[in-house]
Amino acid sequence: MEEAPEREVVARAQGGDVTAFEQLYRSNAGRVYGLCLRLSGDPTMAQELAQDVFVRAWQRLMSFRGESAFFSWLYTMTVNLAYSEGRSRRRRLARITTTDDLTPYERPHRPTP
Numbered sequence: 001m002e003e004a005p006e007r008e009v010v011a012r013a014q015g016g017d018v019t020a021f022e023q024l025y026r027s028n029a030g031r032v033y034g035l036c037l038r039l040s041g042d043p044t045m046a047q048e049l050a051q052d053v054f055v056r057a058w059q060r061l062m063s064f065r066g067e068s069a070f071f072s073w074l075y076t077m078t079v080n081l082a083y084s085e086g087r088s089r090r091r092r093l094a095r096i097t098t099t100d101d102l103t104p105y106e107r108p109h110r111p112t113p
Contacts, residue, residue: 010070014061021061028071032078039082049085053078064086 009074012020036046050059064073 001014006070009068010061010064010066014064021058024057025071028074029073032074035075035078036082039079045085049078049082052080052085053081056081 006024009020013024029050033046033050034084036049036053037043038048040046053074060077064070103105
């Protein structure tokens with residue numbers, strides 16, 4: 001996609017044209033997925049991240065000022081989302097306590113009279 005047509009497509013998408021946003025999605029989805037895969041190292045997580053990036057892109061499309069290429073804007077959004085998700089995942093995993101010895105968690109046995 002050349003610069004002038006891309007700007008036109010972005011302007012149409014910013015005006016609410018879903019078909020124009022689909023065009024932006026199709027021209028950038030592979031690169032966004034590839035970046036997500038490099039950042040996450042997991043194909044399933046990369047698919048989820050890429051999907052989240054485009055949902056956010058649609059929600060925040062009006063914040064794109066056109067001072068750079070559309071993919072540059074998506075790139076920044078993708079990296080920020082991937083790092084944020086990685087931090088959240090590490091915090092969730094840190095709260096999980098695994099143990100092989102469940103004795104401290106068992107109820108004490110009361111002697112029967």
